[in-house]
Amino acid sequence: MTQAETIDYEMIFQHAPVGMCISRDRVIEACNGALASMFGYTAGHLHGRSFAVLYPTMDEFLRTGDRIIPIMNARGRYSDERIMRRANGELFWCHVTGRALSPSAPLGAGVWTFEDVSEKRPVSAHLTPREREIAALLVEGKTSKVIARETGLSPRTVEMHRASLMRKFAASTAVELVHKLVGAG
Known part of the structure; x- marks a missing residue:
């Protein structure tokens, strides 16, 4: 493969048509512009922040984590549609999919995608x-x-x-x- 044919995974991540992030222990380590924009944040603002900032309440964040663990343990991946919160407080329906990088740590390192489905499903x-x-x-x-x-x-x-x-x-x-x-x- 020539240098011109080399796949630039960072560019793919940054320009993906859905929100994407890499997380560890439910903390966002890196996210693309689509994710930041979907939730009303500027690029880089979510890095190092807990997923809790994307939930309507802390209780919902905690309950969702509890619900994810057995499913991730069984399948290594998780997917659902849930109501999330933008930076301005607006609630919206979001399709969330994630995969653990290590089957022994369901909420450890993982890759997550977020898709805003509020146009077809308004709150x-x-x-x-x-x-x-x-x-x-x-x-x-x-x-x-x-x-x-x-x-x-x-x-x-x-x-x-x-x-x-x-x-x-x-x-x-x-x-x-x-x-x-x-x-x-």
Whole structure:
């Protein structure tokens, strides 16, 4: 391979069409401009910062980390859609995918991508942190029983949050609620 044919991985990382970062122990070591821009930060501002700055609340950051660990342990990768927070406080839906570089350290060194999906899924109702968590799991197609097991809540508590979401989104069925959460209704 000639020097002109050498692949410049740094350039690819910096110009990727999705937000990307390298992290260690949930701290951003490097991120590209797309990630910084998506979250409303300037290039370099997120380096050395905890992922916590990208979450609506510290509790959501901690609960998500707890949820990621068993999945990363089992698969070595993780993916979901969740509500995140921009620097200006605006909430938006984001598709997040990550891969651990070492299977023995699920939240150690990793590569993560972030895609803003708010155009097709706007955050249209004021939701509590727990409602945001339940909504993200409903969008994944999980039942109340599975959500209860994953979140450590009782199935009845999950049903109460689901009912609250249905009121807030004026949905009369669970299917209608999911359609509205994904922006299809």
